[in-house]
Amino acid sequence: MRGMFAAAFWIRSERRLVLARDRMGIKPLYYCVQDGEIYFGSEMKCIFATRSGTAHQRRRLNCYLSLNYVPAPSP
Numbered sequence: 001m002r003g004m005f006a007a008a009f010w011i012r013s014e015r016r017l018v019l020a021r022d023r024m025g026i027k028p029l030y031y032c033v034q035d036g037e038i039y040f041g042s043e044m045k046c047i048f049a050t051r052s053g054t055a056h057q058r059r060r061l062n063c064y065l066s067l068n069y070v071p072a073p074s075p
Contacts, residue, residue: 006042032057 001007006021006029019040021029031040032047034057039047047057063070 008040032060 001020001022004022004024004026006027007019009018009020010016011018017038019029019031021027028042029040030042030044030047031038033039039050041047044061060070
């Protein structure tokens with residue numbers, strides 16, 4: 001695959017989700033795993049629009065923007 005992309009592939013036979021993005025990282029791919037569910041998109045608003053887009057997620061975003069990573073266990 002060439003160019004700018006972020007993609008999700010569901011492999012039904014293995015019940016596996018594969019998330020991929022371009023090598024240069026031009027197209028972002030954000031994801032969040034919470035309460036056994038995964039949310040992903042190429043924009044942060046996709047995650048905040050879900051029912052899990054709570055203050056908890058906003059604290060994680062604050063950590064990421066200030067520290068460039070989210071410490072574990074995340075606040």
